[in-house]
Amino acid sequence: MIIHVDMDAFFASVELRERPELTGLPVVVGGSASGRGVVAAASYQARKFGVFSAMPMTTALRLCPDLVCLPVNMGLYVSVSQQIHQIFSRYTPVIESLSLDEAFLDVGASEKLFGTAAEIARQIKSDIKNECQLIASAGVAPNKFVAKIASDIDKPDGYVVVEPGGVQDFLDPLPIKRIWGVGKKTEQRLKQAGINTIHDVRNKRADWLIQRFGKLGEHIFRLANGLDARDVIADAKAKSVSSETTFASDIQDKDILLATLAQLSEQVAARLRDKDVKGKTISIKIRFHDFKTITRSRTLAESTFSTKQIWLTAKQLFLDVLRTGATPIRLVGVSVSGFAGNEAQQGDLFEQDVKQDKLDVLSDEINQRFGKSKIHRGRKI
């Protein structure tokens, strides 16, 4: 069985834990409105006003003028993330992190030692609550696709177990947009064909879906039938570290897009440093309003986990794409791959780079030790 653990409103919840005086107030973490920032996380109190992550801060403030806006304190979130990771690793070594606050755990080999997957998930939730004073939602299921839906469906403080025999009953009533890969466009087309729920998909033949949607049709059919054979890939074997944001509504403002890209670069770099892994290839991913998706990569001469280097490369790749004209964008992502492994580092390291590495590590450490925002990178790095 697989457990998907996802922290509730992670960045915002960590800030609320650090600043109890803000309890009950609508709080967001993100870039400033004057700097054309984006909401990175919204507390549940803020969500009542319609404020969500990946929303421009100016929009958020319009919806909720009393919103408390806090800067992103990545170092602190990384240290809490490490603590949560340590809790996971008590129960299984097979942990695949999706972001700082979200992971798949394969507990297939742990059940003899620690009880059923359902019991392990409950234990993890209570460990996180007791040791970190934070709330996690957990989904338990025979595969990744179902586990991820299960953790999301009863948030916050969710705990949903889907036994192997219960997968179809669980999936059938859900709307088709719950299927990975079904975006607005596909959803529209499926609805036009009278398909609204996962149950409706299952009533269609696979070749009917493949005829209309090609490869995506086959993918939809498989997931609707609860079939997802993807393994949980332990982080140590991961070939890349990535982070992406889907905007609440399409964004055309270049500054907001760049601010988001800077945030994602910082997050990816912090995770690389946390794992003590450097990568050579920096990639960005852009999904336009029409769902056309592109990736652009650059391979550097030296491996890096420096926020500055990752951000500058991502920025350059992004500006190259935008040169052809600004179109509304739905999603941006940053990833680093091409890890050095055990091979010796080649070539000269410029002193500048060594300094930058030290600065990054120092900033992580200071943030961890003192919490709150002692050091925060502005856009101009």
Ligand SMILES: [Mg+2]
């Ligand atoms: Mg989360």
